[in-house]
Amino acid sequence: MTQAAVLARDLFDFRAVLLQKGIIFAYSGYVTEPVLNGVGEALKRKLAIQDADTKTVRSVFAIFVEQMQNMIRYSAEKVPPEADIDAPLELRYGVLTIGQEEGDYVVHAGNLVHREDIERLRRRLSAISAMDKEQLKVAYKEQLKAEPDEHSKGAGIGFIEIARRASKPIEFDFMEVDGDYAFFALKACV
Amino acid sequence: MASLKIAATDRSPAVLFDFDNHHLTISGESYPEDVSTFYHPIFEALDAYLAGLGDGSCRFDFELIYFNSSSAKAIMMLMEKLDEAAKNGASIEVYWYYDEEDDTMQELGEEFGEDLEHAAFHLEKMAV
Numbered sequence: 001m002t003q004a005a006v007l008a009r010d011l012f013d014f015r016a017v018l019l020q021k022g023i024i025f026a027y028s029g030y031v032t033e034p035v036l037n038g039v040g041e042a043l044k045r046k047l048a049i050q051d052a053d054t055k056t057v058r059s060v061f062a063i064f065v066e067q068m069q070n071m072i073r074y075s076a077e078k079v080p081p082e083a084d085i086d087a088p089l090e091l092r093y094g095v096l097t098i099g100q101e102e103g104d105y106v107v108h109a110g111n112l113v114h115r116e117d118i119e120r121l122r123r124r125l126s127a128i129s130a131m132d133k134e135q136l137k138v139a140y141k142e143q144l145k146a147e148p149d150e151h152s153k154g155a156g157i158g159f160i161e162i163a164r165r166a167s168k169p170i171e172f173d174f175m176e177v178d179g180d181y182a183f184f185a186l187k188a189c190v
Numbered sequence: 191m192a193s194l195k196i197a198a199t200d201r202s203p204a205v206l207f208d209f210d211n212h213h214l215t216i217s218g219e220s221y222p223e224d225v226s227t228f229y230h231p232i233f234e235a236l237d238a239y240l241a242g243l244g245d246g247s248c249r250f251d252f253e254l255i256y257f258n259s260s261s262a263k264a265i266m267m268l269m270e271k272l273d274e275a276a277k278n279g280a281s282i283e284v285y286w287y288y289d290e291e292d293d294t295m296q297e298l299g300e301e302f303g304e305d306l307e308h309a310a311f312h313l314e315k316m317a318v
Contacts, residue, residue, distance in 0.1 A: 033223040037200060054291035058256055062294075065221050065258050141301055144266050161259040165294065 022106075023099035030091040031075070036068040043098060052105070059165040059190045060098065060105045066158040067096055067109035067186065075111035076181055104167065104189040113184045118174050121184065128159050129169040136164045162188050191242070194235040202228050203254065209239050212246065216268070217253035220261040229264040236268065240275040247281035248272075252299070253316065255289060262298075269302050269309075276308035284309050287316045 018026050024046060027039055043064060047057040071094030078092040094111040113121065131139060143157040163170050166188040175183045191209040198204035203218035214236070222228040240248075250272055257265060269284070276282040284306060286299035296313065303311035 041200070054289065055294065058292050058294065062256060062258065069258070069260070137297070137301060140262075144262055157259040157262065161262075 018097075021097075021099060022101050023097045025096075025098040027097075028095040029093065030079070031068060031071045031094045031096075032091065033072065036065065036072070039068075039096075040064060047105075056105065056190055059167075060107065062165045063107045063162050063188045063190065064096070064098065066162050067107055067188075068094075070158055070186075071096065071109060071111045074113070076114050076117075077112040101189070107188050107190075108185065110183055110185040112177065112181045113174075115176070115180060115182050118182055118184075122172075122174065125159060125170065125172045125186070128163045129171070131163065133164070136160060140164060162186070166190060191239055194232070196232070203257075205232055207232075207235055207239070212243075212248045213251070214239075214248065215251040215253065217251070219256045220254060220265075221256070221258035222261070225260045225264055229261075229267075233264075233267065233271070236271055240271060240280070243275055243280045245279040245281070247283070248275070249283045249285065251285045251287065253287045254295065255292075256295075266302060266305075269306060273306050273309045276306075276310075282309035283312065285312045285314055287314050290315045 025039060025043060027035065029035075040061065044057065044061060047060060052060070072092055075092035075094045077094075078090055080090070092111070094109060096107070096109045098105065098107050100106065128136070128139070140157055140160045143160055159170070168189045171187040173185045175185075177183050193209055194205060194207035196202075196205040198218045201219065202222045203216050203220045205216050207214045216232075220228075250268075252265070254265075272282050272284055284303070286303060288295040288299050290296075299313045303313060
């Protein structure tokens with residue numbers, strides 16, 4: 001094979017892996033608000049063409065927005081590595097995919113977290129994933145009225161919003177990467 | 191008092207505060223990059239208007255298609271300001287319009303509306 005053919009083969013195989021998993025959109029890289037705009041716009045159009053109903057489109061979109069903003073604000077993998085948390089030029093790295101699985105739309109998001117944050121995240125996500133719709137409503141309101149907690153740069157209710165919009169309990173997982181970091185993955189279905 | 195007009199963008203709602211006619215409207219989608227920066231001038235204008243409203247009357251229409259969790263706090267603060275003005279003697283009517291194809295926005299309207307103790311709250315379907 002020519003080198004060009006190998007190039008095409010490699011990328012085609014990569015695409016095939018994604019398609020085989022039912023993935024419609026995949027983004028892996030540094031995430032910025034304009035990336036959210038652009039991918040969000042394409043996502044809305046794709047869902048509209050697919051004839052998904054209004055509520056499904058809005059729910060998938062809402063989950064996508066919260067997941068992207070979580071990565072933009074909280075991913076522990078960032079450049080420059082030691083910048084203070086409000087540095088305007090800071091970039092954070094994350095992976096997000098949107099696909100279809102057994103009739104559901106599925107949004108996966110993953111990013112590095114500091115290992116010392118695992119327990120706090122695990123407790124919070126376990127509590128949220130065990131809540132029914134009524135409990136999520138109550139939690140959403142409580143969180144809205146509470147002051148943002150010390151780790152939060154937003155209103156701190158992103159995970160609750162994701163769980164409310166999801167049609168099944170959210171799933172999450174952590175994998176140790178090294179002494180400092182773990183990879184955090186979150187899955188929401190609509 | 192001069193009206194406050196902010197055109198909608200992809201990520202932020204249209205704002206039309208027609209203070210002379212006491213009709214204030216916020217409509218569209220709200221997931222701005224920086225919620226504080228977007229809502230700050232809106233809060234300032236609303237505070238100034240409500241401070242001078244006395245026992246006058248005002249109608250506030252929420253016609254939101256979608257808002258993210260960071261915007262929810264700002265929307266709750268708008269409601270709190272309106273309720274406070276009603277507590278102080280103003281006659282405030284809050285209308286929350288929802289798209290009937292998305293019951294999430296209806297639920298959110300119910301949840302925000304039930305916190306109003308002094309302002310009147312109306313939950314309505316958007317005109318198709």
